[in-house]
Amino acid sequence: MKRLTAILLSAACLVLGMAAASAQDKYPNRPIKVLVPYAPGGATDITARIIGDAIQKITGQSFLVINKPGAFGMLAIDEMAKAAPDGYTLMIGNVSTNAITPIIYKDKLNFDYKQRVTAVSNLVDVPAFLLVTTADDFPVKSVPELIDYAKKNPGKIHYGTVGNGSYPHYDMAYFAKRAGDLDMSALPNKNGASGVIQDMLRGDVQAAFLNVGSSAGMVQSGKFRPLALVNNTRLPEYPNVPTMKEVGYADVGTLAWNALFAPAATPKPVLDALYAIVAKAIASPDVQEKFKKQNYNIVPSKSVADAQSWLAAERKHWETVTSAVKIDVGQ
Numbered sequence: 001m002k003r004l005t006a007i008l009l010s011a012a013c014l015v016l017g018m019a020a021a022s023a024q025d026k027y028p029n030r031p032i033k034v035l036v037p038y039a040p041g042g043a044t045d046i047t048a049r050i051i052g053d054a055i056q057k058i059t060g061q062s063f064l065v066i067n068k069p070g071a072f073g074m075l076a077i078d079e080m081a082k083a084a085p086d087g088y089t090l091m092i093g094n095v096s097t098n099a100i101t102p103i104i105y106k107d108k109l110n111f112d113y114k115q116r117v118t119a120v121s122n123l124v125d126v127p128a129f130l131l132v133t134t135a136d137d138f139p140v141k142s143v144p145e146l147i148d149y150a151k152k153n154p155g156k157i158h159y160g161t162v163g164n165g166s167y168p169h170y171d172m173a174y175f176a177k178r179a180g181d182l183d184m185s186a187l188p189n190k191n192g193a194s195g196v197i198q199d200m201l202r203g204d205v206q207a208a209f210l211n212v213g214s215s216a217g218m219v220q221s222g223k224f225r226p227l228a229l230v231n232n233t234r235l236p237e238y239p240n241v242p243t244m245k246e247v248g249y250a251d252v253g254t255l256a257w258n259a260l261f262a263p264a265a266t267p268k269p270v271l272d273a274l275y276a277i278v279a280k281a282i283a284s285p286d287v288q289e290k291f292k293k294q295n296y297n298i299v300p301s302k303s304v305a306d307a308q309s310w311l312a313a314e315r316k317h318w319e320t321v322t323s324a325v326k327i328d329v330g331q
Contacts, residue, residue, distance in 0.1 A: 031062035037076035042193035047258040054281035073097025081116040085265035096166040118264040119307040125297040127231035135203030154183035160196035160208035165329040168209040213294035
């Protein structure tokens with residue numbers, strides 16, 4: 001009897017294993033939810049929707065973008081990390097939420113980020129402008145003028161960030177330090193890039209690092225003035241905007257990335273299937289054209305393993321940066 005029971009249990013396990021494998025082979029066979037840790041309209045949201053549309057066309061399954069802003073990305077990270085590791089709850093995050101937050105808010109996460117979150121693929125790099133507003137006739141027209149104005153008007157320049165301790169916050173704080181310990185103050189906005197844009201339009205904020213895609217309309221309309229570009233080269237659409245390297249600050253500014261993440265316990269066959277779908281999506285002419293219009297650099301990982309090595313290197317880099325520039329993030 002015991003032997004029969006053992007045989008039946010083994011058979012049941014075999015059937016379940018085959019069913020699980022079959023489900024993985026058919027991935028995806030239902031809608032995929034992807035969490036975005038920002039309000040609609042910013043670079044990360046734009047990336048998620050472009051990739052999501054392509055994945056939906058490839059798989060025939062809905063790709064639901066769920067905006068979950070707040071808590072420096074921890075709300076989205078927490079929901080994704082604790083979801084069933086089956087490839088149906090994912091996250092598209094950026095350098096702030098998925099490299100900096102796990103370092104500076106480590107004590108606020110109630111789990112080990114490295115053990116619970118894995119990268120599936122990097123997707124894009126996002127060039128950014130160092131911008132000033134033209135509201136209230138703000139006179140600055142170049143990086144030297146910004147530095148000079150800040151020195152002559154200590155405490156009068158407020159700069160926008162997409163959150164306390166975000167990479168634009170570190171970028172501007174580091175710029176202020178490198179330019180001679182300028183007296184400039186941060187004004188974080190919990191609504192992400194769209195919130196910073198509104199602050200600049202009102203003149204509440206005079207300067208900010210903002211990605212090119214979300215700020216291009218304001219630049220073209222004359223509402224914002226680009227002083228420099230965070231990118232390896234000048235952009236054809238903005239030939240008169242110098243790079244940060246050209247204005248003497250090569251080490252200032254983050255060429256930010258957007259990447260796809262999943263719970264770390266997701267089975268390898270699912271991760272590999274997901275990576276293959278993403279690779280196909282990002283290689284499509286339609287997606288490449290859409291990213292080109294946003295001035296995003298397309299930089300997919302070579303594999304899931306490559307993505308995981310890349311994320312480890314990013315964490316190491318930001319551990320160095322956050323040690324060099326001290327920001328009170330109000331633990």
